[in-house]
Amino acid sequence: MCRWVAYSGNPVPLEMLLFQTKHSLIDQSVYSHLGATTTNGDGFGIGWYGRHDEIPYLYRCVNPAWSDRNLREAARAIHAPLFLAHVRSATDTPVQETNCHPFRHGRWLFVHNGLIRDYHLVRRDLMLAVGAELFTSIEGSTDSELMFFLALTYGLETDPVAALERMVAVVEETGRRHGVEQPVNMTVCATDGEQLVAVRYSSEAQSRSLFHSTSFRCLRKLYPDNPRITAVGEDAFLVLSEPLSDLPGVWEEVPERMAIVAKRGDITKQCFNPHLP
Template sequence: MCRWVAWCGAQIYLEEVISKPEHSLIIQSREAHSCKTAINADGVGVAWYDGRPDPGLYKNVHPAWSDPNLRQIVRQVRSGLFMAHVRASTGTATSYNNCHPFAVGRWAFMHNGMVGGFDALRKRIDQRIPDHLYLDRRGATDSEALLLMALGAGMEERPVAAMADAVAEAEALSRAHGTTPHMRFAGCWSDGQRVYAARCASDDHAPTLFYRQRPEGTLVVSEPLEGLPEDWTPLPANRALVVSREGIEVMEFGARALAAG
């Protein structure tokens, strides 16, 4: 499964998170520890915010460890809010449009997890995307669909609740027409002002998610980048994390339960 990192705080060079730490995201692309798949070689992507409301994007279908352009970009670009992702596909093709993060307007989103039986559900899930947002459906992943469903559910006004609704709706479709596990979700999304993250699952195996506060900002990661395990706080399952430059807030995620069948 995929690995990702996010930063919110003072402006730093992207390499301080993506390539320099002892267990950096680039290292995790070939040697992840906190997931079943140690290799995450199906693409890499970075979204960063600076002077414009919408994020800059860099994506490549090559593994992060063999992408010299990635190392140059993260060495030169500074940002106070950015996200990066290395992908391990759960079935969809390795292509530019399937690489995370996905961006629509000011929103960026990346994800580690799966919707059970997505191949059989793709048409039903795509039908849950409003027509005015379907033009933004570039790829074929469940992750991109969740972003568009959440935007359709009112993410502009209710960024955590709308994502929870989208995840619950996709899980209900999997329970009715898909396979187990029906939902594994550790997602991260941003409007350029805050970082939102959450984890949940239809069973007891929600993907990992950790955060660490520093004096200059907060890191949110799928697995720790450096230091000792106790230096990082695990986010409990069925919780969401809201990170701003002023601090963090932990809240309920996925309180709405949809009936199976």
């Protein structure tokens, strides 16, 4: 499917997480250890926030991440306190720039790993469920972008976890009306530049892999000579498809049907319970 990483903390160069770790996201684009597909070469994207910018920046491309020289240059130059990055393995939709993650609307960015099963059967009904004021902002043809705009329709900007619960419930209800037994499999992350909201969920309770970092305050004590752990700061937080390194104590797996909200070092977890709006 896909692999993604979301980071919040001190401003750091993107290359530190995209290229310079043992099992970086670029490495995962070539050889994913835990993904449904080994190679994720159907495009990539990064989205990041500046210190005072209202709208996040995007760089998306249909090239494989491992072969894009401009990505390496951009990742070396860009320092950001919050960013999302994604490498894509396409399922049922074309390899084109508008289908590359992250997706953006206003201040919000969104990435997804997984799928809506039998998307061709449910796409029309789900498209009609998107709010009229949002419909014309849809640019691509992926199930992922449609999930994002459904979440926006159901209140992502005011209550992100509840909006994602409503979105999933609508997808599941629509899928089952069309005879799809297990409509949703997803790990997702949404952010407005202030908070990271991540969810691991699937209709069959066999979701794609998802991990988050443990306390960097404690990690600095465990690894006082590790420059990357020092650089990100004590309140840093990462949530990602699979670990970037094999250092003991750094990563914790996100349980099934779990939502995580990270904001300025404050981490909350709650059960994810889809319900119709």
